[in-house]
Amino acid sequence: MTQSGKVVFGQGLTRLLWIVLALATAFALAGAVRAYEVTPMRVFLQPDRGQNSATITINNIREEPLPVEIQVFRRVVAANGEQTFEPAEEEFITFPPQVQIAAGQSQAIRIQYVGTLGETAEAFVVQVTEVPVNKLEGTGIQFTYNFGVAVYVQPPRARARLAVSEASAAEGTLRFKVANSGNDYGFLTGQVLEYRVGAARVQVTPDELSTLVSNPIVPPGASREFAIPLAATPEAGTAAANGPVEVRLLRGES
Template structure:
C-alpha cells in the first residue's frame, strides 16, 4: 500500500490469462493517463493527534473533482516500519471511529470525514494510515477496465512531551553507495526529511538540503526506539575516493 496514491486495475468478466494481459496494458497506459486522468483530492495528508492534550480527533476532507459521483470507504491500518524501510500495514479499525465510514460524494462536491482515536495511549508515539479507497463500480460498456485510486493519510498519535532523538552511526561507502544507520532513542517518530544531511567521503564533503533528502530517501521515517538503515547513491568521483579517507554522516538540523 502506498501512502501517497496507488493506481489499481479492475478488470471485469475476464479469464485468468486475460487478466494478466490487462494488467500489462494498464501498466503501460498508467504512464500516459497519469497526467490526464484526475482522481480526487484528500487533505491533509499528515495528521498529528495528542489525546493527552485533548486532541484525539481530526477532520479529513475528500474533494471529488470528477464529473460523476465518487463512492469511497474509509479504513484504518497500523503502520509498522522495519529496519530496511519495508512497511507492514495491520488492520486497526478498532482503534478509531470514522464517520462516515462509507460515502458517495456527488460530482464537484466535498465530504468531511471525522476520525477519532479511541485506542490506548502508550508512552511512545504510534503510526497509522487512514486509507481512503475508491469503491469500484464495474461498467459493462466499453472495455470493462476501470481505474481506481487510493489515498493514505498518515496519522501519528503522540503521548505528552513526545520527542525524537536521532543519532547516525556505522557510516560506510562501498560499490558507489553510502550506507549508514539512524537510531531513534526518543519516544516520537523521527523524519530525515526536513533536515540537512551532510556526509564526508574520502575528504569530499557534500551537503544535502531537505529537498535533496526527500528526493533520495523513499521512506524517511525512524520509529521511536528503532534503528533504520539508509543507502544513498554516490557520484563516481566521490565513490572513487571512498577508499582513501574516512566516511562520516551527520544530521545538521533538528531531531525530528
C-alpha cells in the same frame, strides 16, 4: 506452454503483454489527474492535550459520483524501510465510514482516536479507497484509486532523538544507520544531511534528501538502514574506497 508446472510465454506474446501493461499504466496515470483529492495527507494527534480527533476532506473533482470507504491500519516500519499495515479499526471511530460524494462536491470525514496510548508514539494510516462500480459500457477496464493519510498519535513530551552510526561508502553508494532513542517518530526529511568521505564534504539539502529516500520514517526505539548515491565529485569518488566516512544530521540529531 508449460515447464515443470510454470507457464512460459513466447517472446512475441511476452512483448505484447509488456505493451498492454505499459498502456494500462499510461491510462492510469492520465486518469489519476481526474481522480480525487484528499487533504491533509499527514495528521498529528495529541490526546493528552485534548487533540484526539481530526477532519479529512475528500474533494471529488470528477463529473460523476465518487463512492469511497474509510479504513484504518497500523503502520509498522522495518529496519530496511519495508512497511506492513495491520487492521486497526478498533483504535479509531470514523464518520462516515462510507459515503458517496456527488460530482464537484466535497465531504468531510472525521476521525477520532479511541485507543490506549502508551509512552511512545504510534503510527496509523487512514486509507480512503474508491469503491469500484460495475459498468457495462467501454472496455470493461476500470481504474480505482486510494489515498493513505498518515496519522501519528503522540504521547506527552513527545520527542524524536536521532543519531547516525555505521556509515560506509562503497561502489558509489553511501550507507548509514539512524537510531531513534526518543519516544516520537523521527523523519529524515526536513533535515540537512552532511557526509564526509575522505577529504570530500557534501551537504544534501532537505529537498534533495526527500527525492533520495522513499521512506524517511524512523520509529521510536528503533533504527533504520539507509542508502543514497554518493555525490558525483572527484574527491568523493577517489576517497570512497579507503577514506574515513562520517555522516551527520545538521538538524534533529541529539
